[in-house]
Amino acid sequence: MAVYVARDLESEDDGDLTIESGDLVVAGAQQSVRQNLMCWSMTTRGGFSFDPGLGWGAEGFIGRQNTPLVHRLMEEDLGYSYGQADGLALEDLTYSVSHIDRDVAGVTVRFAGLVVEPDGTSPSQAVVLGFSFPFSDGAIQLEVSDE
Amino acid sequence: MIPKKTTSQITQQSLRGLLQDTDITTTSRGSVARALCGSFARSLADMYDVLDDAVSNGFLTTASGFYLDLLGETFGLTRRLATAGRTLREDRNIRFFVRSGTLARRLRHPTNLNLGRIPAGTTITGGDLSYVVDEDYDFPASATETFVGAQSTGRGAAQKATAGRLVSHSLGVADVFVENVRDIETASDPETDREFRFRISQYVTSSAGANEAAVRLAVLSAPGVADMIRQPHHAGAGSFRVIVIPTTNRVPVESLARIRSAIQGTAAFGVFFEVEEPRYIPVSVSVRTVPVRGFSAVPPADRDAAELAILRYLGNIRPGESLVINQLRAAILNSSPRISDLVIQSLEINRAPRVLVNHPLKDDELLVPDEAVSNPILVI
Numbered sequence: 323m324a325v326y327v328a329r330d331l332e333s334e335d336d337g338d339l340t341i342e343s344g345d346l347v348v349a350g351a352q353q354s355v356r357q358n359l360m361c362w363s364m365t366t367r368g369g370f371s372f373d374p375g376l377g378w379g380a381e382g383f384i385g386r387q388n389t390p391l392v393h394r395l396m397e398e399d400l401g402y403s404y405g406q407a408d409g410l411a412l413e414d415l416t417y418s419v420s421h422i423d424r425d426v427a428g429v430t431v432r433f434a435g436l437v438v439e440p441d442g443t444s445p446s447q448a449v450v451l452g453f454s455f456p457f458s459d460g461a462i463q464l465e466v467s468d469e
Numbered sequence: 470m471i472p473k474k475t476t477s478q479i480t481q482q483s484l485r486g487l488l489q490d491t492d493i494t495t496t497s498r499g500s501v502a503r504a505l506c507g508s509f510a511r512s513l514a515d516m517y518d519v520l521d522d523a524v525s526n527g528f529l530t531t532a533s534g535f536y537l538d539l540l541g542e543t544f545g546l547t548r549r550l551a552t553a554g555r556t557l558r559e560d561r562n563i564r565f566f567v568r569s570g571t572l573a574r575r576l577r578h579p580t581n582l583n584l585g586r587i588p589a590g591t592t593i594t595g596g597d598l599s600y601v602v603d604e605d606y607d608f609p610a611s612a613t614e615t616f617v618g619a620q621s622t623g624r625g626a627a628q629k630a631t632a633g634r635l636v637s638h639s640l641g642v643a644d645v646f647v648e649n650v651r652d653i654e655t656a657s658d659p660e661t662d663r664e665f666r667f668r669i670s671q672y673v674t675s676s677a678g679a680n681e682a683a684v685r686l687a688v689l690s691a692p693g694v695a696d697m698i699r700q701p702h703h704a705g706a707g708s709f710r711v712i713v714i715p716t717t718n719r720v721p722v723e724s725l726a727r728i729r730s731a732i733q734g735t736a737a738f739g740v741f742f743e744v745e746e747p748r749y750i751p752v753s754v755s756v757r758t759v760p761v762r763g764f765s766a767v768p769p770a771d772r773d774a775a776e777l778a779i780l781r782y783l784g785n786i787r788p789g790e791s792l793v794i795n796q797l798r799a800a801i802l803n804s805s806p807r808i809s810d811l812v813i814q815s816l817e818i819n820r821a822p823r824v825l826v827n828h829p830l831k832d833d834e835l836l837v838p839d840e841a842v843s844n845p846i847l848v849i
Contacts, residue, residue: 330495331500331501348492354500407497407498
């Protein structure tokens with residue numbers, strides 16, 4: 323298990339930067355991990371021109387069947403992507419894809435690394451990221467919660 | 470010059486600054502800090518590209534293409550366009566000849582029985598090159614050869630014709646032959662950036678006029694000119710002489726006229742000047758070739774190639790250099806695989822027989838095939 327102390331600029335779940343008293347906010351270690359995980363999960367590979375390798379191959383699954391076989395392929399793709407994320411250790415992540423509606427798959431990613439905040443404390447809650455993936459258009463809907 | 474920075478360089482520099490000066494401690498892929506820096510860096514790198522173009526095209530030493538043209542225009546200079554290959558009758562280059570009888574018997578003058586005529590518009594070709602005779606050229610009825618002026622149908626350096634390249638004509642008379650005795654060098658491509666840049670750089674000095682740079686620029690601007698030798702005060706104070714060094718055996722007559730006119734526009738009032746060709750040293754050489762095994766004699770085409778090789782070698786000896794016998798032998802041997810050996814039977818320089826040793830030229834001397842001899846370069 324890796325230890326996470328790095329801090330990033332803080333952003334909202336929709337990606338907007340957080341501003342307080344007219345200044346950008348530096349996020350805590352846990353929030354930084356969550357943002358990083360969201361960035362890799364919500365970005366379609368090739369969609370961010372500055373770093374085309376960022377994200378996972380969501381676009382390749384649009385129009386596919388909502389079947390267990392496709393779910394396994396999605397998990398493989400997600401695993402490959404998270405393996406590229408130099409701010410996350412793959413062994414600290416568990417992820418699964420399952421059927422949640424006729425044409426929609428649900429993706430759950432759970433982060434269980436050791437986070438140490440600047441004040442030396444470690445949050446007790448793990449980061450869990452959930453999102454739905456409609457095969458018709460690939461418009462990912464995000465749900466984030468801490469367990 | 471401004472050192473150019475790439476997107477990656479700017480990103481790394483920005484991220485290093487963030488790590489050093491703020492509480493931000495991650496710049497990994499997927500981090501907000503890296504995404505922001507990367508976006509800014511790319512715009513900034515684009516600006517560096519624009520800046521680099523603007524700066525390099527703003528200076529004469531680095532400007533190119535259209536921007537160099539603009540710089541030239543500020544001095545009233547425009548880039549020279551491609552020129553056609555051209556040779557005048559006075560150049561004694563394109564030669565029509567017969568091997569027996571007279572030329573006028575085959576090419577009669579339409580009204581004068583004492584003359585023959587090569588009409589304007591006659592086409593002279595060789596490979597993909599095509600030259601057109603530029604006016605009617607009359608010659609005496611007794612002549613066995615005559616020279617004409619002609620111009621290439623196309624423009625650009627590809628129109629240059631090496632000696633012996635032009636071999637056929639459109640006159641429809643089989644036993645009248647044609648050849649270009651020397652290279653035709655006057656064709657040129659459009660002025661390159663490098664050439665135009667040099668001309669602009671000389672302009673500031675030469676625009677003052679009446680100085681060496683102005684004279685040099687005037688001389689070198691003419692086609693077929695490789696260099697010049699300057700001799701100040703050759704006829705006393707307020708005089709100078711320019712000796713024009715051609716790129717081939719001879720300075721084209723057209724170029725001499727152009728040079729005189731150009732210097733006239735730059736030399737100071739009252740200054741006396743002369744433009745001269747180098748001292749042409751006539752040379753004639755006779756070579757006996759030995760064929761390779763299996764041939765009783767070297768075929769005529771290979772002997773022609775050997776003659777051409779000798780002409781080329783002589784044409785490439787610049788003033789001040791030497792005629793090197795071994796180089797002459799090598800040029801002949803390399804001209805054909807069917808020549809195994811050769812004997813230089815005679816070598817005449819300045820119409821005097823010479824022993825076969827290297828012959829150095831003075832700084833204003835140039836070797837040319839002896840025009841007083843019917844066949845100055847003879848390979849048998």
